[in-house]
Amino acid sequence: MTNKHYDICVIGAGPAGLMAAGIAAQNGASVVLIEKNKQPGKKLLLTGKGRCNITRDEQDLSEFTTAFGKNGKFLYPALKVFSIEDTINFFASLSLETKTERGQRVFPISDKATDVLKVLQAFLRKNRVEVLRESPVVKLTKNGQTVEKVNLVSGTIKADKYIIATGGVSYPETGSRGDGFRWAKHLGHTVVHPYPALMSIITKEDWVKDLQGLSLKNVSISIYQNNRKQDERFGEALFTHEGMSGPIILDMSKNIAQLLKQGTVELKIDLKPALDYPKLDLRLQRDFKTKSNKMMKNCLDDLLPQKLIPVIGNLSGIEPDKKANSVTKEERKTLLHLLKELTVTVIATSGFNKAVITTGGVSLKEIDPRTMKSKLIDNLYFAGEIIDLDGPTGGYNLQLCWSTGYLAAKSAASA
Ligand SMILES: Cc1cc2nc3c(=O)[nH]c(=O)nc-3n(C[C@H](O)[C@H](O)[C@H](O)COP(=O)(O)OP(=O)(O)OC[C@H]3O[C@@H](n4cnc5c(N)ncnc54)[C@H](O)[C@@H]3O)c2cc1C
Incomplete structure (x- = not known):
């Protein structure tokens, strides 16, 4: 593969690189896509628990970019050029129909991430992208203000333009090990220190084990440090063998990781956020009255998922076989407290190995948001994580990934 020359060289065959390579070729460029793994899209196949949550059906672009925090504005031009609707239409044009589920989550109708990868690979074949597999890029060689060539283990690749789409450093088993960060630094770019984000948490309480697999819907979870509330989210969470995961936990995990550096972090789970203390107390009293001859544990099935009842029962210290009509006011208060503020203490987050995403990366100040082109290197573009x-x-x-991959490719192919 020595000294071959292409119009565009894309490094990394994840979602951003696959999109970039296909679009660049569709726009008339000769394209090589270099991937270190045997198979492209290893991480893509894990997305959405193997179902691939392709995008979020959000009409309001500023609503969408705001979710990315203060850096979100950077994404606006890319989304203008290749929007959420464009993404859905793009996949439809590749014969991949999608559906929108709860929480505006868009998935392939087949519920298979493999189908997303399949259509992208077919798109690449159709547009004659040359894909080099099992070809780790070792470094990028610079000549003045341009990238001159890509060095592979054996041989080099030359191109007029280069798009780096090597992802972050999370889930390293998929191939993302921060190589792109090292090259970017070597080329003079600032890399904002990477941290893991969207992680599950490990808790001190081992009763979570008994709840493994239990998904909580419509709960509210608050983060506390030194008895002060730091954050609160409403939605879904999940118990795991060692702690908790699920959307609310993942979304709060960056914050939790930061707080853990300063001390103990507790999560208080409100299992019944729609009912305040007095209302929930009335509800308990009513349930205990109507089922007065039943055992306490059998009076909770309308309020709680089955799996949670013995755990709450244990934590309350109330004899599970106690008749509802003999539960004391004090005991009811304990129960109430557990339903409104079930507390877990966070020991750690799962870290880079199992983080869904990396925060940090190539500084936005050094990338043109209208093209994804480096402001420092004349023939270099970035896309994706x-x-x-x-x-x-x-x-x-x-x-x-779809929007920045598209924009980087369009810009590189037309520059
Ligand atoms: C478990 C899990 C579930 C997720 N679910 C979702 C979801 O449902 N929806 C969602 O929006 N996001 C989800 N994400 C996040 C999403 O997967 C990432 O945002 C996305 O994969 C990033 O794409 P990328 O192309 O930038 O990088 P990556 O997907 O990391 O791809 C980078 C590619 O570059 C290659 N590479 C790296 N270094 C080199 C080198 N030196 N030489 C050659 N090739 C190299 C890698 O092997 C890899 O194939 C999930 C992530 C995980 C881990």
Whole structure:
């Protein structure tokens, strides 16, 4: 593969690189896509628990970009050029129909991430992208203000333009190990220090094990440090064998990780956010009255998922077989407290190994948001997670890849 010359060289065959390579070729460029793994899209196949939450069906672009925090504005031009609607239409044009689920989450109708990868690979074949697999890029060689060539383990690749789409450093088993960050630094770019984000948490309480797999819907979870509330979210969460996960936890995990550096972090789970203390107390009294001859544990099935009842029972210290009509006011108060403020203490977050996304990356100050072109290197572009942008769960991060991959390719192919 020595000294071959292409119009555009894309490094990294994740969602951003696959999109960039296909679009650049569709626009008439000769394109090589270089991937270190045997198979492209290893991380893409894990997305949405193998179902691939392709995007979020959000009509309001500023609403969408705001979810990325203060850096979100950077995404605006890319989304203008390749919007959420364009993404859905693009996949439809590749015969991949999509559906929108709860929380505006868009998935392929087949519920298979493999189908998303399949259509992208077919798109690349149709547009004659040359894909080099099992070809780790070792470094990029610079000549003045341009990238001169890409060095592989054996041989080099030359191109007029280069698009780096090597992702972040999370889930390294998928191939994202921060190589792109090192090259960017070597080329003179600032890399905002990467941290893991969208992580599950490990808790001190081992009763979570008994709840493993239990998904909580419509709950509210607050983060506390030194008895002060730091954050609160409403939605879905999940118990795991060692702690908690699910959308609310993932979205709060960046904050939790920061707070853990300063001390103990507690999460208070409000299992019944629609009912305040007095209302929930009335509800308990009513349930206990109407089922007065039943055991206490059997009076909670309308309020709580089955799996949670023995755990709450244990934590309350109330004899589970106690008759509802003999539960004391004090005991009811304890129960009430557990339903409104079920508390877990966070020991750690899952870290880079299992983080869904990396925060940090190539500084936005050094990338032109209208083209994705480096402001420092004349023939270099960035796309996807390598850029210092990260969104919450729910399709935001893949949309970032589709839009920046598209824009980088369009700009590189037409410059
Ligand atoms: C478990 C999990 C579930 C997720 N679910 C969702 C979801 O449902 N919806 C959503 O929006 N987002 C989801 N995400 C996030 C999403 O997967 C990422 O945002 C996305 O994959 C980033 O794409 P990328 O192309 O920038 O980088 P990556 O997908 O990381 O791809 C980078 C590619 O570059 C290659 N590469 C790296 N270094 C080199 C090198 N030296 N030489 C050659 N190739 C190299 C890698 O092997 C890899 O194939 C999920 C992430 C995880 C981990």
